[in-house]
Amino acid sequence: MTTTLSGEMTPAVTTLTDHPTAEGTPAMAFPFVPVAGGNNIISSGFRTPGRPDHNGIDFAAPQGEPIYAVEDGVVVRSGPASGFGNWIVLDxxxxxxxxxxxxxxxxxxxxxxxxxxVRAGQQIARVGNEGDSTGPHLHFEVWNSPGRFGGAAIDPQPLLVGSANPPTGTIDPAAGTFYGVDISNHQGNFDIAATKREGFSFMAAKCTEGDFFKDSFWPRNRDLMQQHFPGMFCGYHFARNGDPITAQVANLKAHLGDPNIPVMLDYEDPNTPGSGANMRQLVDAINAAGMRVCAIYLPRWYWQGHMGSPPLNDLPPLWNSHYVTASGFASVIYPGKGFAGWKDYTPGAPVEILQFSDKARVAGKLVDVNAYEGTPDELRTLFGGAPGKLSVDDCVLDFWLQLLGPTGAGWPQLNNRSVVDALAEIGMHHGVPGMTPPPAGAAAASLPATTADRARDVFDQIRGPDGTGWNQLGNRSLVDAIAAIGHQLGVPGY
Structure with missing residues (x-):
């Protein structure tokens, strides 16, 4: 994420490559035609000899025929327009x-x-006959960057070659892929307004590093992100694991400016090995100082190679990095939801945001870009959620992990046993009747997919299968097993 690192990079994989295009021409075709059967019903072409001022193409279609968005985009106009009667402009x-x-x-x-x-293939309107029109049809135009207001009209037909008919089912305009950018002083006076115009949904900018560095561009970037990405941005603190936590927090708080701005903790110091305990202490200290950690940028390679893969439950959302080799527009080089970078770190520790390139073209520069899969409301919640407020789903997941271990294979500090099996071993060691632990190294339990199934597992772990106690605990529940061990040890009241 930041060039203060000593050159160690996230593992890269080969994926999409750039395809050179003519100046002013997009890098790929539209996924859909704007009306069903579109390529077969074009009634008038782009700037033909008979219509040299015709800046688009016409699709002859019946009145009321559905019109679809040819690509994901943002509605910048929807209403009356000279010559059109009414129009829609999508960015x-x-x-x-x-x-x-x-x-x-x-x-x-x-x-x-x-x-x-709007999503590609989403219905946006119906064919009409308004304005300067001699019969029902759709007039369709394409304008190159910066768009309808400032760009130039180009022939839409080459961009519709191979485009599919729109899907017949309903397109959910909310769910999908949303892109973000993160920057630091290395990008200088980065054009944040242009980043928003190019369709990005969220941003992060460096605020501080360790207990000593304050990014001189942060105040400027903060104010511009507040203007162009309200509720969808954060400042990040690059942790230096050898610096005192209290001093790092003080440095961050002094430079952040507004404690309500969410903080992303960038935890990848290559000079001093990290640890789960140190990372958690830093998160807790930032929150305790009246700020809020909204996410942890923790590359998988660092978590595995520099931290020993500690448990990640009860932590803010994870922001991973796993780079493609291509350079280009974010949406073109993005490898998709099946990419290895999206793989969960451990059961219950999913990747929420993925940094997939450090050389995407944004606002005229090559920068880090990120993807979020979900809805805008979910993304906004990630940046704006209350500190320390766990959902029922979070709590049930944590109960499951605490009882069965971070991977379902027990806890290392319990000789790789679950809580139930660890109590059985302790009871047998102290001669409690009926305590017979299974052999160590039992197969890992699989994390159930739903909260309801996880809750059933938690019930069984506490009360025994179907509430009848555990064989290895002498047919006792977890509570009764603890009481039996306490009684055997002579603890008063047990």
């Missing part, structure tokens, strides 16, 4: 560096409004 700068225009619809047939995010 696809984040994916294809173009805008698309849809014209001649009735006002009542506009199904999206300005500011909405």
């Amino acid at each position: 696809h700068q984040a994916t294809l560096h173009v805008d698309t225009v849809y014209g001649h619809m009735r006002a009542a047939d506009l199904l999206v409004s300005q500011g909405m995010f």
Whole structure:
């Protein structure tokens, strides 16, 4: 994430490669045509000899036929427009560096409004015959960067070659992939406004490092992120594991400016090995100082190679890094949800944000880019959630992990036994009748997929299968087994 590191890089994998394109031409085609059967029903082309000022193509379609977004985008116009009657303008700068225009619809047939995010294949309107039109059709335009307002019209037809008919099912406009950028003083006066215009959803910027460094660009970046990414940004602190925690927290708090700004903890100091205990102490100290850690940037290679893979339950969301080799626009080089970087660290410790490149083109520079899979509301909750407030799902998961171990194979400090089996071993050692632990190294328990099934496992661990006690505990529940051991040891009251 930051070039203060000593050159150690996240393991890279080969994936998509850049494809050179003509200037002003997007790097890929639209996934969908704007109307069903679109490539077969074009009635008028782009700037033909008979219509040299025709900045788009026309699709002859019946009145009321559905019109679809050809790509993910943001609605920048939806309403009356000269010559069109009504139009919709979609901004696809984040994916294809173009805008698309849809014209001649009735006002009542506009199904999206300005500011909405739409998905490729989502219905946005119905075909009409409004404005300068001689019959029902869709007028469709494509404008290169910076878009409809400042760019130039280009021929849409090459971008529709091979495009599929829109899906017949309903597209959920909320769920999907959202991209973010993280920067530091190394990017200088980075153009944050342009980053927003290009369709990015969230940002992080460096605030401090260790107990000594304050990023001189943070105040400027903070104020611009507040303006362009309200509720969807954070400042990050690069931890130096050899620096006193209290001094690091004081440095962060002094420079952050507003304690309500969420903090991402960047934990990857290559010079001093990290530990689960040190990382947790730093998280707790930041929260205790009136700030809030919204996420931990913890590359998997560092967690494994420099920390010994400690448990990660009861921690803020994980932000992993795993880089593709390609350089280019974020949405073009993003490897997708099946990419290895998304793999859970341990059961119950998923990757929430993935940094997948350090050389994506954003606002004219090559920078770190990140992906989030979910909905805007979920992403906003990640940045804005209350510190220390666990959901029922979080609590049930933690109970399961505490009882069965971080991977379901017991706890190392309990001789790789679960709590039940560890009590059975302790009881046998002290001669408690009926205590017969199974052999060490039993197969790991699988983490159930749902909270309800995890809760059933927790019930069984405490009370025994179906509430009848555990054989290895002499058919006792967890509580009764502790009481039996205490009684055997002569503890008063047991």
